[in-house]
Amino acid sequence: MQQQTVTQADIQLTAAAQDRMRVQTAQQSAAGVRLSVRAAGCSGLEYVVDFCDAPQAGDHVLEFEDFSLFVDADSYAQALGGLVIDFQKDALSSAFVFNNPNKKGECGCGVSFTV
Numbered sequence: 001m002q003q004q005t006v007t008q009a010d011i012q013l014t015a016a017a018q019d020r021m022r023v024q025t026a027q028q029s030a031a032g033v034r035l036s037v038r039a040a041g042c043s044g045l046e047y048v049v050d051f052c053d054a055p056q057a058g059d060h061v062l063e064f065e066d067f068s069l070f071v072d073a074d075s076y077a078q079a080l081g082g083l084v085i086d087f088q089k090d091a092l093s094s095a096f097v098f099n100n101p102n103k104k105g106e107c108g109c110g111v112s113f114t115v
Contacts, residue, residue: 011035011062011071012084017096018064020087025051025067032068034059036075045079045115047098079103079115 013021021033030051040046052070055061060071071080084099102115 010081011060011069011076013064013069014084014086016087016089017085020096021064021069022066030067032070034070034072035080036072037079047096049096 025032028051031053032051032055034048034050034052034056036048036050037045038048055068055070056072058073060073060076062069062071079100079102082101086097086099088095088097100115
């Protein structure tokens with residue numbers, strides 16, 4: 001399986017996002033998190049975050065303390081270069097927040113986006 005190199009500067013996780021992914025991968029007994037996009041919603045694309053134990057063929061692999069981030073190569077090329085992932089929590093909700101410089105628009109509810 002050939003893995004491509006993406007530097008952590010290409011996709012960044014804030015300290016809060018790293019902490020949350022570390023906790024979640026430990027709870028799921030997974031080696032890491034796989035990030036991709038798929039066609040969905042009224043704007044075209046949505047983020048997909050899955051727990052997994054190994055990258056799929058061609059995935060970009062970013063190593064963090066205690067977990068790995070596996071990034072789908074096609075998704076990276078299409079929409080994920082320069083992405084910054086944060087985790088935000090308040091009294092009513094908690095969620096990963098994707099700050100994507102490639103995003104040109106999004107649906108009203110913020111679930112799907114276009115590049």
